[in-house]
Amino acid sequence: MAKLKIDGNTEEKILLAARKVFLSKGLAGARMQDIADEVGMNKALLHYYFRTKDKLFETIFKETTRQFIPRLTTIFQSDLPLFEKIEAFCSEYIDKIIENPFIPLFILNEINKQPYSFLQKMWGGKKPEISKFFEQLKTEQTKGSIRPVEPLQVLMNMMSMCAFPFVAKPLWKFVAGVTDEQFLELMKTRKKEVPMFIIQSLKK
Amino acid sequence: MAKLKIDGNTEEKILLAARKVFLSKGLAGARMQDIADEVGMNKALLHYYFRTKDKLFETIFKETTRQFIPRLTTIFQSDLPLFEKIEAFCSEYIDKIIENPFIPLFILNEINKQPYSFLQKMWGGKKPEISKFFEQLKTEQTKGSIRPVEPLQVLMNMMSMCAFPFVAKPLWKFVAGVTDEQFLELMKTRKKEVPMFIIQSLKK
């Protein structure tokens, strides 16, 4: 009978624990011991499976970004009309972050620390494609149906408004006294609010 | 004659170097040796002046946030009319970050890692005030001059669009091939673009 382990084997358990620890503490802040504790086993095991901390981290980082980003570029390259595309992107992006609130800050930290070559290697020389979205924006502008804006500015605005509220969550908590429940509600509201906001601002 | 040192004394030199290193590498990533190298003196000195790495870091963190945030709340509590206030905030906020591009990620990391009590202590029990800005938004809404939006959502949008592009800079570099010079130009443009964007979206 073929090996078909339903429960996670050790390697998977390690990955799960490593993911949790690296996401909250980052590469420099995380300790192999922390991960071992999280798995409920000892450090030597981690080295047995992944040789070094850096290799383990790289595995996690790849897995995390590869899971997080491509789905979004798929939306950008889809055939949806512009406004629907904006709505789909924001809604899905925010949903993903609600599920994994630590991912944005994790990725931001690492892309700011790792050398550029690391990013390139990670994507096998290819970069996430968004050209179709940009084309659509330009097309609508020449048609005159939206006002002229640099497409990159629109992308920045959209991603900013989706991701930043999560990484700055303690700030809202602090200055506006928002509770965890209230925050979640706010973010759910934003799934509709942000696209409206963007679309509204594109009107002439 | 009273001691009136024009040039930075040693303590100030250390603070300057520590600030630079901590801002770019974070607490966990920074080495006391890095800071010593930056000062051009040796590690023992750092301990002589600040005893521990943690204490040195805390000094930097306090100094940084205390310098960065209050000016912004001053704008929120000022007597400027709503739209002008939005323009003033964005322009000044973006300018500040252009001067110190590492500050946002630095602060985001620490407010996400430090316990809530730390933040409270840091602000002496008081929190940055923004109530006047919120009041103005509500007033304009009841007057019917802007469409109804949750004030916190507007604040989130505004801060997101000002700060996020900087923390995600490597991303724009990577997916859109933006150079440093182009990026700076984009950000300068945003000093006008973002407020326009916000105001446009508030119109009915």
Next chain:
DNA sequence: GTCTATATTCCGATAGAC
């Protein structure tokens, strides 16, 4: 106050028993 030298602690990694 500033330095060199050294102590101490921590942490990643390996050796070797089972």
Next chain:
DNA sequence: GTCTATCGGAATATAGAC
């Protein structure tokens, strides 16, 4: 594969000369 024990280097911190 998993464990205990330990090595070796790196980083924080201190001692003590000048």
